[in-house]
Amino acid sequence: MTGPLKHIRVLDLSRIMAGPWAGQILADLGAEVIKVERAGVGDDTRKWGPPYLKDKDGKDTAESGYYLSVNRGKKSVEVDIASADGQATIKALAAKSDIVLENFKVGTLDRYGLGPDDLKAINPRLIFCSITGFGQDGPKAQDVAYDFMIQAMGGLMSVTGAPDGEPGGGPQKVGVPIVDIMTGMYAAIAVLAALAERDQSGKGDTVDIAMLDVATAILANQAMNHLVSGDTPIRRGNKHPNIQPQDVFAVRNGHIVIAVGNDEQFQRFATAVGQPELANDDRYATNRERVKNLDTLHSLICEKLVQKDLAYWLDIFGTQKVPCGPINTVPMTFAEPQVQHREMLRELPHPLAGKVPSVVSPMRFDRAALRFDNPPPLLGEHTDDVLAVLGLTPEAAG
Structure with a gap:
């Protein structure tokens, strides 16, 4: 042993x-x-x-x-x-x-x-x-x-x-x-x-x-969201309740997961999608405001991402160090080079x-x-x- x-x-x-x-x-x-x-x-x-x-x-x-x-x-x-x-x-x-x-x-x-x-x-x-x-x-x-x-x-x-x-x-x-x-x-x-x-x-x-x-x-943040606000958490699909943009987005030939976790990452994200001005917009410059104004931000992102293929976005987001990934099937997960390396x-x-x-x-x-x-x-x-x-x-x- x-x-x-x-x-x-x-x-x-x-x-x-x-x-x-x-x-x-x-x-x-x-x-x-x-x-x-x-x-x-x-x-x-x-x-x-x-x-x-x-x-x-x-x-x-x-x-x-x-x-x-x-x-x-x-x-x-x-x-x-x-x-x-x-x-x-x-x-x-x-x-x-x-x-x-x-x-x-x-x-x-x-x-x-x-x-x-x-x-x-x-x-x-x-x-x-x-x-x-x-x-x-x-x-x-x-x-x-x-x-x-x-x-x-x-x-x-x-x-x-x-x-x-x-x-x-x-x-x-x-x-x-x-x-x-x-x-x-x-x-x-x-x-x-x-x-x-x-x-x-x-x-x-x-x-x-x-x-x-x-x-x-394991309700974790959802439990505390309720306990500190009194609001009842709801189903939001793939949208994160506290951090944005984090969601599944359609691209030209499939879907991609974007997981922006802080304001610095959002600045790089805005640059990657060719709209650096979003990071200076008062509605989106901070996470607090992005969560409040998610409806308009989400629409802007969808319009941009659907114009290019998955490989394009994975490459450009990777270069800009924006957390993202494809939605792998189980066989695709085992084919991931990192999973194989480990x-x-x-x-x-x-x-x-x-x-x-x-x-x-x-x-x-x-x-x-x-x-x-x-x-x-x-x-x-x-x-x-x-x-x-x-x-x-x-x-x-x-």
Whole structure:
């Protein structure tokens, strides 16, 4: 093992996205992550396809793209936690682990004798992280949640999408399960903070992460815009609520994203579009005024940009150091020279397919370099090996 967490073992009892995303982050950082899956069934997302990974003969395997996206670098162990033997196995694993991740419905693990108090009685240094839709308490604590509904409940969809009355207007979800992903990120940060605190106190901790809390937290500037003004944020399409010009603009052969972030950049932008006088116009000279007078400014910009092709504008804005970019498809993103230079896409060895493509961690370390050698595991691939380390037989998994 390599990476800054190579001394850490994680018992990952979670499934779907949020918990497994946290586990994958920790695995990327070098931790040994033991993914416990329901015997004979596994993580729900194994069946969330098509698409499925193709084997060496070009036939579908049982490994869905969704599952593969969030379980890199882990070991899979099949355990029946409803059985006495399976519960004993979980306790044996917890006794030798640093972190437990779980996203069962509130109270489920307690009924099996595997709740935080049960496992921390065995291992007082254990960090136990529960990830749920609504947290461990409150009127909705027992409710099941999925990313889509939490994007709605957490306000994100109220500020995502085109305004009512415009083509395609109406609330939209983000194109990836952003609340699940950010919940996994917060969970990973929380358990790492608990590890740091354990170094001081010698004791583990219990962490409670709720998807709705996360969705509320990541409203960020939109939340504060409301809290300081009393106004309700609205959907503005691609227009930034606080900084202008930032939008998607039509060019002669497609679209371009412009992301001017300050007055100096706007001066360079005005020069690039052949209208340097805009930077001296009282209506547009400062960001405050550009936001107030966006309707007229937006029209002026649209008239200029639609006259030339995308390549022309990318070149001239690049020369003027104006932040901009094309709207890439997913394949185009992987073809970006910068993405290729950073080796964000790697090929990992896979027992069924020979190799599996994987979008790797964006974290880079000089001394504790990350390695990406282990693909998402097959169901139960490591059961015998992991139980052998504990001195247990395969029958102990229940």
